[in-house]
Amino acid sequence: QVQLVQSGAEVKKPGASVRVSCKVSGFTLSDYYMHWIRQAPGQGLEWMGIIDPTGSTGSARRFKGRFAMTTDMSTSTVYMQLSSLTSGDSAVYYCARVPNLFPSVTAPLFDFWGQGTLVTVSS
Amino acid sequence: QTVVTQEPSLTVSPGGTITLTCASSTGAVTSGFYPNWFQQKPGQAPRALIYSISNKHSWTPARFSGSLLGGKAALTLSGVQPEDEAEYYCQLYYGSGSWEFGGGTKLTVL
Numbered sequence: 001q002v003q004l005v006q007s008g009a010e011v012k013k014p015g016a017s018v019r020v021s022c023k024v025s026g027f028t029l030s031d032y033y034m035h036w037i038r039q040a041p042g043q044g045l046e047w048m049g050i051i052d053p054t055g056s057t058g059s060a061r062r063f064k065g066r067f068a069m070t071t072d073m074s075t076s077t078v079y080m081q082l083s084s085l086t087s088g089d090s091a092v093y094y095c096a097r098v099p100n101l102f103p104s105v106t107a108p109l110f111d112f113w114g115q116g117t118l119v120t121v122s123s
Numbered sequence: 124q125t126v127v128t129q130e131p132s133l134t135v136s137p138g139g140t141i142t143l144t145c146a147s148s149t150g151a152v153t154s155g156f157y158p159n160w161f162q163q164k165p166g167q168a169p170r171a172l173i174y175s176i177s178n179k180h181s182w183t184p185a186r187f188s189g190s191l192l193g194g195k196a197a198l199t200l201s202g203v204q205p206e207d208e209a210e211y212y213c214q215l216y217y218g219s220g221s222w223e224f225g226g227g228t229k230l231t232v233l
Contacts, residue, residue, distance in 0.1 A: 033220065044227045045161070045169060045212050050220040058220045094168060102157075103216070109159055109174040110214070116168050 002026035004095055004114035011120045017083040020117045022095035024076045029053065033098045034078045035110070036069065038091040046091075051078060053100055085121045092116040125149060127215050129225035134233050135203045143228045144195040145213030151194035156215040158196035160189055163210045163227075172211075173198060200230075208232040 007021040022034065030053040038046050049059030051069040059067050066083045078095055095114040099107040126148040135141040145158060152158060160173040171180050173189035176196065186202045196213055213225040 035222070037224075044210075045163075045214075045224040047214070047222045047224055052220070060221070106175055106178065108171070108178070108180055109157065110161070111171050111174070111180055113168045113171075 002112045004097070004112055006093075006095060006114040006117045009118040009120070011122065012085050014086055014121055014123055016085050016121075017081055018085060018089075018119050019079055019081045020093050020095075020119070022078045022080075022114050024078070024097070027097070029071065029073060029076045029078070031100055033100050033102070034069075034071070035096045035098060036080045037094045037096060037113075039094070039116075040088070040091040043091075048080070048093075050098075082119075085119075087121050090119060090121045092118050125217060125223050127213065127223045127225040129211075129213055129228045131226065132229040132231065134231045135200070137203060137205055137232055139203050140199065140201045141203060141230070142192070143198045143200075143211055143213075143230070144192065145197070145215065145225050146195045147215055149217075152191060152196045152215065154191070156196070156217075158189065158191075158216075159214040160187075160196075160198045161212045161214065162207075163212065169212065203232055205232050 003025045005023050010018050012018050033052050035050050036048040051057045057069045068081045070079045094116050096110045098109050128146045157175045161169040163169045172183050177189040188199045190197045211228045
């Protein structure tokens with residue numbers, strides 16, 4: 001069955017960096033774009049960025065310069081790293097998948113998500 | 124700065140019908156925005172309900188339907204159940220792999 005399993009909770013100090021992993025199973029990673037979304041406490045969902053099977057990335061303007069994503073096809077794992085953390089980055093971070101044929105082919109989008117990783121930024 | 128707008132909160136009676144909407148600050152929402160809808164309950168990850176305007180996932184109850192309505196994306200719940208009380212998020216596509224979420228609608232079933 002399809003699974004996206006994320007790494008555990010992190011506590012970081014302001015100015016530090018955090019890396020979150022998303023290990024997938026039950027499907028072929030190269031058939032999907034992988035997205036990262038976050039949700040601050042009590043707030044809505046915020047799209048952060050996308051990585052395609054070739055490793056090309058795109059991110060929301062507000063994260064440019066301090067947000068990076070990588071993929072390790074050998075372990076079917078996607079990573080995100082956010083640097084220069086502030087308290088405003090405290091949130092639950094999610095990975096989710098979109099078929100790499102989008103938008104040419106109509107297929108389920110963002111159908112499976114990771115369980116979320118809580119990142120707390122505190123001095 | 125692109126903004127996606129949803130009703131902050133709505134209330135519906137059990138068995139009733141309600142429509143949630145999703146607007147884009149760039150203009151009318153069309154098929155090219157591939158609107159998606161998600162349901163989120165407290166402490167849980169979002170659950171996908173509708174993709175690309177009106178397509179249901181295999182687990183989406185029949186009472187949920189998606190459409191384009193008056194320049195907005197819309198999610199209609201017909202025959203609302205108590206378990207439908209949740210936060211609902213829409214999501215729109217802005218090209219080059221980029222998406223935006225709406226602020227969410229808190230649906231109360233009362």
